[in-house]
Amino acid sequence: MDWKVRFIDYPTAFRKMEREIMEAIRQVLVGGDLILRKQLEAFEEHLAQFVGTRYAVGVNSGTDALHLALRAVGIRPGDEVITVSHTFVATVAAIHHAGATPILVDIGDDHNMDVRLVEQAITPRTRAIIPVHLNGRVCNMDPLMEIAQRHNLLVIEDAAQALGATYKGKKAGSFGIAGCFSFYPAKVLGAFGDAGAVVTNDPQVAQRVRLLRNHGRTPDGDIAFFSFNSRLDNLHAALLDLKLPRVPQWIAYRRRLARLYHQRLADLPALRLPPPPVEEGPFYDVYQNYEVEAEGRDALVEHLKAQGIEVMLPWGGRAVHQFPALGLSHFALPKTDQVFERVLMLPMHTELSEEQVDYVAQCIRRFYSR
Known part of the structure; x- marks a missing residue:
């Protein structure tokens, strides 16, 4: 594609x-x-x-x-x-x-x-x-x-x-x-x-x-x-x-893109975003991935793909304990199970432009305005 x-x-x-x-x-x-x-x-x-x-x-x-x-x-x-x-x-x-x-x-x-x-x-x-x-x-x-x-x-x-x-x-x-x-x-x-x-x-x-x-x-x-x-x-x-x-400047750029995602999407009640980048406080995040939770996740994924946006589900859409062959299904992990019904990763890398982030955000907003 x-x-x-x-x-x-x-x-x-x-x-x-x-x-x-x-x-x-x-x-x-x-x-x-x-x-x-x-x-x-x-x-x-x-x-x-x-x-x-x-x-x-x-x-x-x-x-x-x-x-x-x-x-x-x-x-x-x-x-x-x-x-x-x-x-x-x-x-x-x-x-x-x-x-x-x-x-x-x-x-x-x-x-x-x-x-x-x-x-x-x-x-x-x-x-x-x-x-x-x-x-x-x-x-x-x-x-x-x-x-x-x-x-x-x-x-x-x-x-x-x-x-x-x-x-x-x-x-x-x-x-x-x-x-x-x-x-x-x-x-x-x-x-x-x-x-x-x-x-x-x-x-x-x-x-x-x-x-x-x-x-x-x-x-x-x-x-x-x-x-x-x-x-x-x-x-x-x-x-x-x-x-x-070059890692510090790459991290700075990822944080800039994460801030832009947050500005464009934080007001949507159907999404749960990662914490935005802050300069004060205990956490300095590098945004290896931009992982969100979304209502109607599967339909949103199809919508974004139809708009030419490549997204991914972490680990193919299953946490480790959800792979039956591994024999770990006896662990009770309700929060993890809930997250994996909603989670997806949006594009996040140093070759991504601010205009592309804007486009991704516009397509997401269009999906939830229907």
Whole structure:
């Protein structure tokens, strides 16, 4: 279909940086720097500086970042890990692959973990909590960290959608024992394929992740244990390092578009919008996605598609516990269930123009005026 407004626009994003991208690729290939070389080390250093942690370890995806982080902090069979169902399946899959049991709690109005429900989900087997900073908004971390400290629990942040987001001035990924990032192409900082990273202030966790990502191989060539192949390729690292300095301006532009959406749509009673960007207050959101709740969601989606606007339902329209094969349907999550009857994501990316946002808003208003 010939879309008037794309949900994501990879070709335009590439063309904007084509000369720099191709030169970075040329330098990597001419130098033969392909696996675990200087470009990766440079990106890891710069990413840690950006997030505000001592260490960053590049891995091959956000999924592996979660999986390896869980293993690195000692999560094992018999343990329970608390998280949410409104997340990509990778969050819960990482718990499963570490041998632990996922315990799902409900979300709040901001679509993030309802921290008030965490304490009642804790059992003697609970070892960790994974808050998911969804859509570029950090969870309510002060009370969550207090709960974790009180019960001696580890916090591993799923910050896949929240690079650059802050809570009370502290960046996503820097609160817990480890933070996990995805650099999937559609992210605020995206590679040209899969890529991810684990950040931490703990030298032992950082070293453990380095071993886990590279077959358990030590710097002197010994094998410490059976492990995985989850290295971040140098080529991706070089391109991510090229883009990283632009992240603040990209975030500023996303916040500008979010403000415009809010101005155009906030008065519609049929819509529930995410909180608008504010300069004061605890939350600095980066709007990885612009996720709304809408009355008559399915009809609205069809209407927007007919107008040439590409929209998406998160995770294909189902939360993790709503996939029967995963065996998680026994969790009672009424707020999550309610949200997934209404939720959709509007276009949000740095190639989106203000005129296109106006067009999307006009089409939505036209739908609800019928």
